[in-house]
Structure formats: C-alpha cells, structure tokens
Amino acid sequence: MGDAVTPALALKDVTKSFGPIEVLHGIDFDLHPGEVHALIGENGAGKSTMMKILGGFLEPTSGQVLLDGAPAPFRSGPEAEARGVVVIHQEFNLAQDLSVSQNIWLGREMGRFFLDHKAMRHATQALLDQLECRVSPDARVHDLPVSDRQMVEIAKALSRNARVLIMDEPSAVLTSHEVQVLFRQIERLRAAGVALLYTSHRLEEVNHLADRITVLRDGAVVRRALRGELTEDCMATAMVGRDLKDIYPPRRSDFGPVVLEVADFAVPPLVEGIGFSLRRGEVLGISGLVGSGRTELAEGLVGLRPHTGTLRRNGAPVTLRSLSDAEDHGLAYLTEDRKERGLLLDKSLRENLTLSTLKRFGSPFLSREAEEAALGKAIQDFDIRAPKRDMAVGNLSGGNQQKLLLAKTMLPEPQIVIIDEPTRGIDIGTKSQIYHFIDRLAREGLSVIVISSDMPEILGLSDRILVMRQGRVAGVLEGAAITETAVVRLVMGTSESEKASENA
Amino acid sequence: MRNLSLSTLGPLAALILLIVLGASLNDNFLSAANITNVLARSAFIGMIAVGMTFVITSGGLDLSVGSMAAFVAGMVILAMNALQPQLGVGLPLALIGIGTALAVGLLAGLANGLLVTRVGIEPFIVTLGTMGIFRSLVTWLADGGTLSLDFAMREYIGPIYYGGIFGISWPIITFALVVVIGEIAMRHTRFGRYAEAIGSNDKVARYSAVRVERIRLMTYVFLGLLVGLATILYVPRLGSASGSTGLLWELEAIAAVIIGGTALKGGFGRVWGTVVGVLILSLIGNILNLANLVSPYLNGAIQGVIIVLAVVLQRKKTSAEGR
Ligand SMILES: Nc1ncnc2c1ncn2[C@@H]1O[C@H](COP(=O)(O)OP(=O)(O)OP(=O)(O)O)[C@@H](O)[C@H]1O
C-alpha cells in the first residue's frame, strides 16, 4: 500500500494538547479504503483522542487532517459525518430517554412534514436484524443493558453509510457472540471498500481482523506493521514497552472456611434457585451470556435489588437490604456500568474515590488531607495515570477510569468483593497488574467473585467457575474440570453447544 | 485552583462593579444606614437561598418557599394571638412564636421532601402544588384580609428585627451565621458532598452506598427550617401576614442561587456564590431607588438580564470543559 492509493483519511504531523499537557506528539497516520486498520496502545496512550481528531470531534493543536488527500479542517463531528466519516465512541453517545429508533435517526428523521414513525421503526428493525440484536426499536435506551446499548450504537453508525468508520473499543462491552456478529459486519464493510479504524484491548481480535496495525505509546506512534507481522505477544510488548510474562497468576490452593453461603436465592423476575458457597481466599468466577442474570444476582447479593432466599455470612444468617448493609458485613461490589453507575464523570478523582467510604474521612468535618493521602495511595497502588490530580474523571482515559473504580471499590477494605467485568477497556499490561492484584488480595484472605464475559480471563483467574444460564445455575466447575469447552457447553446448554460451534 | 475562571469570579466582579457604581452615584450609598438596610433586607431571601442551594445542588427544586414563609408567618401570628391572654406579653410567648415558626417550617419542608422521595413525584410538580396550598391556606386563615399580631406583642418582639449588638442588627448576624454554617456543610461535611454527588448522578450515588432518599429529604427539611428562621425575623418587621406575604420570594431565591454559580441541573453547589447572588439582586433595587437614573419599575427587567447573563456564563464554562 504505497503512495499509489490516496488514503481516505490521514493525519499529518498532528499534535494535541489539553491545556499545558501535550497528549499526542507529531502523529502521521493514514487509513485506506477497504482496509481494517487497528490502533492499539496502553490506557491513556491517546487512541481515543486520535480517533476524535479524525472524526472531527476535537481539533488538532497543530498539524492537519486530510480527507482524500485534501486538507479537511472539520469543525464538528456532524460536519465530518456529512462527509462520510462516522465515529462509534468509547463512551456512549445516546440520548438516554429516547427510544432505540429515535436515537438511530436523531438529526436525520424520516418524513417530510410529519415524522414517519413507521418507516423509521421499520428501518431500525432491519438494522437490528442485521446485527442479530433482539432489542425492540421502541425500547428506551435508558432501560437497556450496556451490551445492547453498544449494539444500538453500532446500528446507528451502520445506518449512516459511512465511507470511513472509526470504532473506539466497540467490543469492550460485548459478549463473544455479539463480537462475532460485529466482525461479520466489519468484513462486509471492508469488502464494500469502507475504510475502517478499529481499536481494542483484546489482541486476539486485532490479530483476527487487522490488515494493518499502528501501535501508540505515550502519544507517539512506536510501531507500524502489516497483517501477520506481529504476534499477540509482540503487540503487547510494543504497547507496553517491556516484556510481559505470566499474565495470569498461578492458581491458589489453600482456602479458609466458608465465608459466604447462598441458598435458594432469587432476584425476581429472572434469577431463581441460586445456591453456592464461597471460601476465604477463593476466586469464584461467574460466567454466562449477557442476560443470563449474572449482574442481577450480584446486585441482589449486595442489597441493590429486592431478593429472597438465605444468605449466611461466616455461618450466621444475614439480611442485606441496602448496599450500606452489605458494606457493614464486609461485602463490596464493582458495577459493570462504569459511566452510569460507577463514577461521577464531572467530579474529581478525590471525590469519586472516597464517595462510598466518606465516613472514614472525618466526622463531622471531612479531612481534605486524609482524602488526598488516600488518593495518592490509590494512584500508586493501582497505577492510575492522571495528567492532573484535580481533573474531572470524565477526562481520564477509559482504562484509568476503570482503575479508579477498582480503587474506590477496594477502599472500604472488604472481605468479599464482587467484581462485575473487572478489566473492561483495560490494556493488557494493566490487566495483568489487576489479576496479580486480585491474586495478592486473595492470598491475603480476600474472597472474590468475578463476573466476566472474557473467556480467557474467567479461565485464567478462577479457582472455581459457576456458570449461569437463564437465571439459574447451569453448573459449577472446579480444578481440572475447568476447560474452555466445558464452560462453553454449560454457557450454551448442551443441546445448543453444537449449533454454536458450527456458527463459530 | 483551576476553577478561578470567569464563571467563578464573574458574580463577584459584578457585585464589586455594582458597589462602585452605587458609590459613585450616591454619597449615601456607603453609609452605615444604607448598608444595614440592604443587608437586613437581603437576610430573609438570603437564608432561604442558602437552603435552596442545597436543594438545587442535589438535583431538586422548591417553588413553595415564598408561600411557605407566608403560611409560617400566619401560623406564628395565630399561635401568639391565641396564647397571649394566658401567657401575657413576654418571653414565653415570644418563644412560642419562635417554636411555632421552626416547627411549621420543618413540617412543611418534610411534606415536600416526603412527596418527592417517598411518593416519587417530580420536585417541580410537588412544590408547585404545595406553593398553591400554602398560599391558599394563609389567605383562608386571614379570611382574605390580613392577620395582624397584637400591638403590644409586636412592640415586644420588635427588637428581633430592629435591634442587634455592636450596631449590627440581628437579621444580619443570623444571616451571616447561616451562611457560615451552609458553606461549611457544603464544603466540609458528608451532607454537602452527598448532595453534590446525588445531583451529579443519583445512580452512581446509590451504587456508592449513599442514602440518596434520606439526603434528598434532609435538603428539603433544612430548607423548611431556614424558611421558619427567616420568618422569625420577618414577623417583627411588619407584624402581619396576608395572602401576598413572601410573594415571588421563591423566584428571587432560585435566581440568587443560579447567579451565584450553582448548576440548576444539580451536581455543583456554591453557598458563598448564593450570597453574592442575593446581594447583587438587592443592590440593583437599592441603587435604582437611590439614583434617579432609571425608573425603579425597571428593577425586575434588570434582574432578569442579570439572571440570563449568569446562565450564559455558566454555559460557556461547561462547554469549555466538556469536549
Ligand atoms: N478533555 C481532556 N482534558 C484533559 N486531558 C484529557 C482530555 N481528554 C483526554 N485527556 C488525556 O489524554 C490522554 C489520552 O487519552 P485517551 O482517552 O486518548 O487514551 P486512550 O488511548 O483512548 O486510552 P484507553 O485505552 O484507556 O481508552 C490521557 O492521559 C487523558 O487523561
């Protein structure tokens, strides 16, 4: 791919600064029609910033954006969109209170004088069918789980007939089946000559999809490669700048007594008849499809949803009516929905970190110094990279937000922690850090429940795996019985597993 | 702090500008009498506006405070008039009045708060309803006319408004105390932090083990108490209450909060900003009265311009910070 082809979209010597801090340094980059170009890099490397510049949502501080070889100073996202450059953002850009259909056609409503609701609903249905997404066009976005919101976001982008489609971690919140569907769409668009830019922290996806790879580190391009030139390990090394070994810690073996016993637990309307126990120092993985009730179960356990059944803590029955009850009994919960439930995006790191443990920071008057000290420690322990300490959390890179959320969850020093999707949107180096962190805590006596849609993660991290299907326990795997096929079989249900492997 | 931007300093600069303008237009402007006058008149709205700051910061709104003040005043006068034959004019009766004001204010705030948090009705609608209810109740109690405090008792409690120590009148001292407590509560206690968190995103607050409903309820109760307190200082001034007492106070209080830089959608509150807002609003009226530049009838128009301007400045700030 030399100079013969004019790139559909290119950057020439682009830098970007936020205030005094330069986050992109002299980037040269091009994107050709009919290729899938993967952009990879650590959290905070500048991927999203670069994509926003390409899509017209940010202006470069210096340098140029070229569309078909000609300077194209987009002044806004919609302006770029009008010229065929469409972005799927890492953070959702949907109007929460509008329906799926209204969101997809927002700004381009059909109908001359009156809105043609029927046509829009019809077109939405067609788009969703194409994505094998079973959401109703009339559902409110607000009521959808994150994975469905992501599918709506993708449907919206597909409806725009883009020439250049920029996708910022579209797969981070999707399950493997949905990822497959997304890949088929990407391949269809590539064949149709669309220029595609893709980023993901799942390197196997990059390996599978990308025709070309650009690696960013600390705001500069450090590597460019063609398909097949880089193994996943090489990609990781290029991203992080050092060798990565032993991503997953070794399994633990000696566990203490049972600290949590759950029997006949139900979270209406979906989750029923759940029973399991958790030992001291154990990591219990919960696997299952999206919609299998994993999050509902977790939220029921910590008192965030109405539930029935018995819960024994160290052998004694307890009732947890609210999250603060749960905290009093040493339970903590990390939500999967970082932006809507986890963090206050317009507040500082400090205010976010201490929100759920504010009682410890002084009563009646809060001690700013104690809070700052806790933040300092969290930044160190969790390797949170924030250009400025007093910045709004919404301006942190996605992965650093996740690290902050983890720090916030661990601040009350719980004995049992339930982590819903621990490494969503986190780079491979940090992932490994987090796995070792969880391992260290488990060895110190913490009990962990990990809910994850990431198969390698659940396999690599868990001492036992509980698989859920349609709100019930489909099975529990332990020790040598933990294999990918065994988990997949339980996740899908035996009869469906063959069908699934055919599709794959 | 990086926040020392135009939007933070804007209201303060506007206030200083007004003071300079006032001083240059009229020699009496900076006289002790005028300053006391302005501050004392600001005190009622000011105390209410401090409470309103918390309600708005946590994502709520209270339209009923003006009517509530009238209702509280009416109840205070009725209670004192009814008990005067037994207790006679004196401290016990005054204390009854004070107790009545605080109790009625608290209950009224509690009613608003419970309707918002327990029944789950929009604050705008709840307080639009109670605004009508309180106002109509006081009109009914006064039988369409005016409820007047017995003259002797009025004389007795007069010093609450007109008296003071070290030459500073009680309303001003109380207002200053409320401001200090409010500022500390907002900046340095869990209550303030939680209020901001709830206004910023109540789901996140709930997932952080914050008792969202309780904090919301507390903001309305706190506001109700402050309305009661403001009324205690207000009743001695005129000694009467009618259907038109406290008219439009709610709008003035909300305007002061917004001018001061608190976000109307919640999530960010600034008590000292509210004080600046209150002072700006009352200085405009004062200057128009002292100087014969513009008709005082245009007071409302000028205040309106200021409010819109304040929001425009806020908007600038948020769009500069967001991408
Ligand atoms: N509006 C902003 N103001 C200040 N700093 C910002 C802003 N937006 C991004 N940054 C900083 O720019 C850097 C690059 O962020 P960016 O979101 O592009 O990272 P990323 O590569 O997408 O990371 P991730 O994998 O975590 O999503 C980060 O250090 C981030 O904190």
Ligand SMILES: [Mg+2]
């Ligand atoms: Mg990003």
